[in-house]
Amino acid sequence: xxxxxxxxxxxxxxxxxxxxxxxxxxxxxxxxxxxxxxxxxxxxxxxxxxxxxxxxxxxxxxxxxxxxxxxxxxxxxxxxxxxxxxxxxxxxxxxxxxxxxxxxxxxxxxxxxxxxxxxxxxxxxxxxxxxxxxxxxxxxxxxxxxxxxxxxxxxxxxxxxxxxxxxxxxxxxxxxxxxxxxxxxxxxxxxxxxxxxxxxxxxxxxxxxxxxxxxxxxxxxxxxxxxxxxxxxxxxxxxxxxxxxxxxxxxxxxxxxxxxxxxxxxxxxxxxxxxxxxxxxxxxxxxxxxxxxxxxxxxxxxxxxxxxxxxxxxxxxxxxxxxxxxxxxxxxxxxxxxxxxxxxxxxxxxxxxxxxxxxxxxxxxxxxxxxxxxxxxxxxxxxxxxxxxxxxxxxxxxxxxxxxxxxxxxxxxxxxxxxxxx
Amino acid sequence: xxxxxxxxxxxxxxxxxxxxxxxxxxxxxxxxxxxxxxxxxxxxxxxxxxxxxxxxxxxxxxxxxxxxxxxxxxxxxxxxxxxxxxxxxxxxxxxxxxxxxxxxxxxxxxxxxxxxxxxxxxxxxxxxxxxxxxxxxxxxxxxxxxxxxxxxxxxxxxxxxxxxxxxxxxxxxxxxxxxxxxxxxxxxxxxxxxxxxxxxxxxxxxxxxxxxxxxxxxxxxxxxxxxxxxxxxxxxxxxxxxxxxxxxxxxxxxxxxxxxxxx
Numbered sequence: 001x002x003x004x005x006x007x008x009x010x011x012x013x014x015x016x017x018x019x020x021x022x023x024x025x026x027x028x029x030x031x032x033x034x035x036x037x038x039x040x041x042x043x044x045x046x047x048x049x050x051x052x053x054x055x056x057x058x059x060x061x062x063x064x065x066x067x068x069x070x071x072x073x074x075x076x077x078x079x080x081x082x083x084x085x086x087x088x089x090x091x092x093x094x095x096x097x098x099x100x101x102x103x104x105x106x107x108x109x110x111x112x113x114x115x116x117x118x119x120x121x122x123x124x125x126x127x128x129x130x131x132x133x134x135x136x137x138x139x140x141x142x143x144x145x146x147x148x149x150x151x152x153x154x155x156x157x158x159x160x161x162x163x164x165x166x167x168x169x170x171x172x173x174x175x176x177x178x179x180x181x182x183x184x185x186x187x188x189x190x191x192x193x194x195x196x197x198x199x200x201x202x203x204x205x206x207x208x209x210x211x212x213x214x215x216x217x218x219x220x221x222x223x224x225x226x227x228x229x230x231x232x233x234x235x236x237x238x239x240x241x242x243x244x245x246x247x248x249x250x251x252x253x254x255x256x257x258x259x260x261x262x263x264x265x266x267x268x269x270x271x272x273x274x275x276x277x278x279x280x281x282x283x284x285x286x287x288x289x290x291x292x293x294x295x296x297x298x299x300x301x302x303x304x305x306x307x308x309x310x311x312x313x314x315x316x317x318x319x320x321x322x323x324x325x326x327x328x329x330x331x332x333x334x335x336x337x338x339x340x341x342x343x344x345x346x347x348x349x350x351x352x353x354x355x356x357x358x359x360x361x362x363x364x365x366x367x368x369x370x371x372x373x374x375x376x377x378x379x380x381x382x383x384x385x386x387x388x389x390x391x392x393x394x395x396x397x398x399x400x401x402x403x404x405x406x407x408x409x410x411x412x413x414x415x416x417x418x419x420x421x422x
Numbered sequence: 423x424x425x426x427x428x429x430x431x432x433x434x435x436x437x438x439x440x441x442x443x444x445x446x447x448x449x450x451x452x453x454x455x456x457x458x459x460x461x462x463x464x465x466x467x468x469x470x471x472x473x474x475x476x477x478x479x480x481x482x483x484x485x486x487x488x489x490x491x492x493x494x495x496x497x498x499x500x501x502x503x504x505x506x507x508x509x510x511x512x513x514x515x516x517x518x519x520x521x522x523x524x525x526x527x528x529x530x531x532x533x534x535x536x537x538x539x540x541x542x543x544x545x546x547x548x549x550x551x552x553x554x555x556x557x558x559x560x561x562x563x564x565x566x567x568x569x570x571x572x573x574x575x576x577x578x579x580x581x582x583x584x585x586x587x588x589x590x591x592x593x594x595x596x597x598x599x600x601x602x603x604x605x606x607x608x609x610x611x612x613x614x615x616x617x618x619x620x621x622x623x624x625x626x627x628x629x630x631x632x633x634x635x636x637x638x639x640x641x642x643x644x645x646x647x648x649x650x651x652x653x654x655x656x657x658x659x660x661x662x663x664x665x666x667x668x669x670x671x672x673x674x675x676x677x678x679x680x681x682x683x684x685x
Contacts, residue, residue, distance in 0.1 A: 253535070382470065382471045396669070
């Protein structure tokens with residue numbers, strides 16, 4: 001039914017765009033043209049190109065003295081790289097699922113690899129063509145999202161850490177996520193404004209803890225985590241739920257503590273000397289972005305060549321130095337500079353990584369339940385009084401509208417009577 | 423009947439972009455995932471009832487403040503010469519040349535801790551939190567919507583004929599009575615459209631609370647978030663909000679009828 005409605009909307013939009021004047025038509029036509037031209041290009045000289053679909057700013061561009069990795073690949077193999085970006089895993093998923101475009105290499109995150117694999121949208125890799133695979137640290141292989149590592153080659157990884165302001169909190173006071181639930185940090189704590197990350201932290205702190213890396217969660221698990229988040233709000237420690245705002249808040253010394261992605265914490269620390277990081281003792285979410293080949297691929301050998309190239313120690317090191325996330329490439333780590341190796345944010349101790357968990361793909365029902373409960377954690381609980389007030393308000397509105405309409409109709413009838421008399 | 427022809431383009435626009443979406447909201451609000459009829463969505467809405475009240479409260483305060491600020495200003499502008507009037511109105515509109523989000527963001531920078539205002543107040547020994555509370559949201563809203571309140575009131579007031587005021591004065595009205603008996607009743611339509619144009623968007627706006635407020639959201643933010651995963655509950659919330667606003671509009675129009683026509 002929902003689908004039917006969608007189709008209806010789509011149809012209407014199509015009608016509308018048809019009614020649109022020349023500007024629309026010409027742009028559509030040109031889009032079609034370009035689609036056609038890529039199609040013909042595909043059939044004509046398909047051997048010499050590879051279509052890569054990656055996160056934005058997720059490959060070394062070679063602008064500040066480093067290597068332009070894409071240009072290097074093109075120069076070495078004479079294969080043209082068509083490089084495009086996506087912003088979220090969901091966008092990547094929708095493009096692969098619903099459009100006819102073809103990609104040869106994609107770099108989704110862990111849970112999306114699992115989803116694509118489960119839905120049969122990934123090709124098995126031929127590791128004979130990827131000899132540099134041996135450079136990849138075994139820690140990042142055979143993860144739950146790809147148990148036998150048949151479909152993915154880890155490209156980059158990161159984890160969630162805490163950043164705090166030394167001017168507000170003495171060094172060494174914080175040890176883990178549980179410290180955020182402290183009324184002492186009145187209005188000073190920033191929490192993730194997305195259900196998955198915020199709930200994961202809350203789940204770790206529940207008593208007994210829930211494994212945030214589990215394959216699915218019961219309703220009870222989710223409501224316990226929600227209660228934990230409500231506690232954060234009610235104890236007065238929470239300042240806000242934020243995503244990108246975390247940069248201005250922390251860099252501008254507006255908040256005391258935040259949980260965020262380790263790579264971004266390095267950026268914040270570069271911009272404000274008062275900031276320092278803590279690696280939470282509970283462990284945290286380890287996310288791994290991996291290179292995969294989707295089933296819509298048209299140049300599989302080129303794709304494997306590209307993946308192999310990205311696994312070369314020098315290339316992986318260039319990329320890691322640029323994006324400043326962890327690299328799963330053992331050989332590349334040897335080539336990194338001291339800053340990178342010394343920071344626990346990019347090179348955390350082995351014992352810490354043992355405590356981390358990765359996300360799995362949740363079914364739609366569980367995920368929307370999590371999102372719904374997360375909004376309740378953000379808004380707090382509604383009191384009975386407010387429910388009654390809103391109900392009464394609505395009742396009054398309806399009553400008033402009805403009376404007024406009735407009055408108007410009566411007046412109209414009376415007036416008509418008068419006019420008739422005249 | 424023939425006068426209706428010129429409105430056809432707009433009627434077409436309204437049909438496609440207002441009526442059809444409204445019908446879709448209605449449809450979604452009363453159905454579940456499978457398309458079957460249900461009222462559960464409205465039960466979900468009750469979880470956010472406190473947010474409703476909070477939003478209406480913020481909208482009410484912002485509207486009252488806007489009115490109090492705008493009314494005297496609109497009056498004094500309307501008594502200036504034509505040249506001056508257009509100049510002042512232009513200056514009032516200057517902030518609206520900038521993007522809405524940028525203006526909210528500017529308020530974040532002004533109000534934040536260690537920001538200019540905070541530093542100044544601390545210099546005088548006043549330590550208060552300027553951002554992350556209802557006060558900051560109201561300030562943002564008032565700044566955002568003040569011009570929208572001034573314009574309709576000014577438009578109505580500038581049409582008040584000076585001779586009416588002179589006549590009242592000739593008949594022995596003092597300043598207060600001129601205002602009560604002539605200016606105020608004539609400006610009521612302007613007040614009503616101003617209040618409507620401010621109250622409705624303040625009650626449903628989103629992002630302002632996210633930037634200037636603390637951990638308290640407004641109903642617009644809630645609708646935006648719920649819509650990301652559940653169209654049905656999201657539509658139900660939007661529908662309830664629409665009904666409340668509709669009631670407000672009906673009430674305001676009724677009030678206007680009495681004030682302007684009844685007496």
